[in-house]
Amino acid sequence: MxxxxxxxxxxxxxxxxxxxxxxxxxxxxxxxxxxxxxxxxxxxxxxxxxxxxxxxxxxxxxxxxxxxxxxxxxxxxxxxxxxxxxxxxxxxxxxxxxxxxxxxxxxxxxxxxxxxxxxxxxxxxxxxxxxxxxxxxxxxxxxxxxxxxxxxxxxxxxxxxxxxxxxxxxxxxxxxxxxxxxxxESHLRVGSFQYAYSKLGKDGVKALADFAIEQHFPEIKGRDDKYPAFLEAVSLRQADLISQWMLVGFIHGVMNTDNAAIVGESIDFGPCAFMDDFKANKVFSSIDRDSRYAWKQQASIGYWNLQRLAETLLPLFDDDTDNAVKTAETQIGAFIPRFQLAFQEGLKRKLGIASDSDAADAFVDNVLPVLEDEHIDFTLFFDALTSVAEGGSEDTLLRYFDNAEKGKDWLKKWRQFSDRDQATLTAMRNANPALIARNHQVEKAIDDATERNDFTLFHRLSNALKTPYVVSDKNVDLQEAPLPEQCVLRTFCGT
Incomplete structure (x- = not known):
């Protein structure tokens, strides 16, 4: 084409x-x-x-x-x-x-x-x-x-x-x-609206909002409430994006408002990283000394960033400040249930669980604490679980548990809630990549290129990462978790 x-x-x-x-x-x-x-x-x-x-x-x-x-x-x-x-x-x-x-x-x-x-x-x-x-x-x-x-x-x-x-x-x-x-799709950020608000006031924010709506949210441009609708649309896209990050163990590392794209795209990959062993409070960024942008904090920070966007849009909502604030609170309020639903449903897909029972939901809620207690690699766990669901040996998964009996007990409970129909298995595989951009591999590709002018690993990773759910035999080594001496503990902007 x-x-x-x-x-x-x-x-x-x-x-x-x-x-x-x-x-x-x-x-x-x-x-x-x-x-x-x-x-x-x-x-x-x-x-x-x-x-x-x-x-x-x-x-x-x-x-x-x-x-x-x-x-x-x-x-x-x-x-x-x-x-x-x-x-x-x-x-x-x-x-x-x-x-x-x-x-x-x-x-x-x-x-x-x-x-x-x-x-x-x-x-x-x-x-x-x-x-x-x-x-x-x-x-x-x-x-x-x-x-x-x-x-x-x-x-x-x-x-x-x-x-x-x-x-x-x-x-x-x-x-x-x-x-x-x-x-x-766009390089407009929450910070773009903050600049328009502080430098140009209401007229500047209006011009920027009209531009953004015309270019990226045309479905709302004819509405009488287009500015509140714009805030809601941005909020929903942020909720979807951050849930997708977290469901593959990704930590952005610098979720400043100037790195929050209003169209809901991932932007500015500096000290970002995919987790190896799961830790809810995991931080890689060398400059995030207070764990502000830890894995588990990303949804809260996304909401905080939306509050900053809402502050700039208040003059477009209503001349009465109290009414404008109420409107803003309603619109960004859409973020919380959207994120919670997207994350919970995504986690259930990763587990191959379609049931909506309270018992199933309680089991789903406990899976990440199990990974943390057992020091299990996030990506390898869900990839192995998918293999078990498809008929593979349980040993594929059990080898990742420090406590084998705990692993067997967990698998027994999982089988009570998991589904075996083809639609669920397909969704499960499509939710669980076999390959991610491992930190130690990325760092090695950078070192090879910058220190030895060798771009072999860079090109291998570039091609392999295009199809993360299907890994060829020649790229099996790229799936491997790092050895202790290969673990990357801190990542840097490197600009």
Missing amino acids: TNRTHSPHSNPIAMQRYTSLPDDMYVALAPTRSESPTMLTVNTGLIEEYGLSVEWFESADALGFLSGNHDYDGASPIAMAYSGHQFGHFSPLLGDGRAHMLGQLETADGKWVDVQLKGSGRTPFSRGGDGRATLGAVIREYLISEAMAGLGIPTTRTLALVTTGESIMRDYQMVPGAIQVRTA
């Missing part, structure tokens, strides 16, 4: 929709030139999903355009402004300190997708930074976003990676620089 509006020889990035926003919401400027760029990888699978030809993306013109080495005549690259609560503390001006929004491309089904460069040089929002990204950071984002996409979780994607041919200083050493070419 090929986009009828796009020649395979021409640049498909055809418009810049954000310049219709108030001028204070962005700064027009071109990326910084790269010293000696090379195209590290082009995500041909994603390009094909968009219905585009890969030909332009592999051309010299594409390399120049995506590395900053282009005159940009006729193009309108910008850096976007936004605010954000970072670990609970408000920063009135953040913005794209190392990113440039090139514009949008049109997919074969008529949708417009943002194309942004990360690591493309300084902007007015750089705050003393060099505006560049490390090769390790863009590899991490590529692998995690491909893992998310393979799992069916809404996410930004990586269209290509470009090495700049330059070395940049990080942690008192020189490391290779690179640029990520990122795509997204």
Whole structure:
């Protein structure tokens, strides 16, 4: 399927929709030139999903355009402004300190997708930074976003990676620089509304909300209550997204309001990680010293972020502040039952349990404490349980229990509630990946690439993570939990 509006020889990035926003919401400027760029990888699978030809993306013109080495005549690259609560503390001006929004491309089904460069040089929002990204950071984002996409979780994607041919200083050493070419349904964040509210007041928030509704929530644009409906729609998407994260053991690590996309996509994969052994209070991020963004905290933080969005929208709800607050509370109130239902139903699918009885629900509620008490790997447990449900040996699962008798007792109870019909088994497999982006594998791929110029593992992971529910024989080793000496205890932004 090929986009009828796009020649395979021409640049498909055809418009810049954000310049219709108030001028204070962005700064027009071109990326910084790269010293000696090379195209590290082009995500041909994603390009094909968009219905585009890969030909332009592999051309010299594409390399120049995506590395900053282009005159940009006729193009309108910008850096976007936004605010954000970072670990609970408000920063009135953040913005794209190392990113440039090139514009949008049109997919074969008529949708417009943002194309942004990360690591493309300084902007007015750089705050003393060099505006560049490390090769390790863009590899991490590529692998995690491909893992998310393979799992069916809404996410930004990586269209290509470009090495700049330059070395940049990080942690008192020189490391290779690179640029990520990122795509997204939208780069608008809760922090975008916070910036519009603090900088431009009611008129700015209204312009931004109207833009967001027109572009991303057209089903509500004709409603008289479109602004409250917008808050509710964002709340429901956040509830769905965070439940999906938690059901695969994913910890975002930096759920600041500037990292909360209003369209419900996963965005900004810095010190994120998938859990190995299950721990409800697990934290990987080196900068999350108070466990604010632990696995079990993510729903609460999602709701807290929505409260910050609601504060900016109050002037659009009602001139009477009390009435506006009541409206906001009602709309974001939709988040809690939506999340609870999505998470509970998702956990039941992972267990192959269709029953709605109180006894079944009590059993489901106790499964994660069992995993924590027994120090069981989250992904391996549910993958093995799926194998048992499909007729495999119970030993596949029992080997993960420290206490074998406890494991046998748990399996006996599970069989009382589990279902064997094909629909339930299919749903169970589709809820339980056999492969995730293991932290130790991601770190090794980064080390191999940055220290030895070896991209073998990076390419293996990139391909394997596209199909996480079916693992080929040659990739069985990628399923393995880390040995004690391989465990990653802390993850870093690495920007």
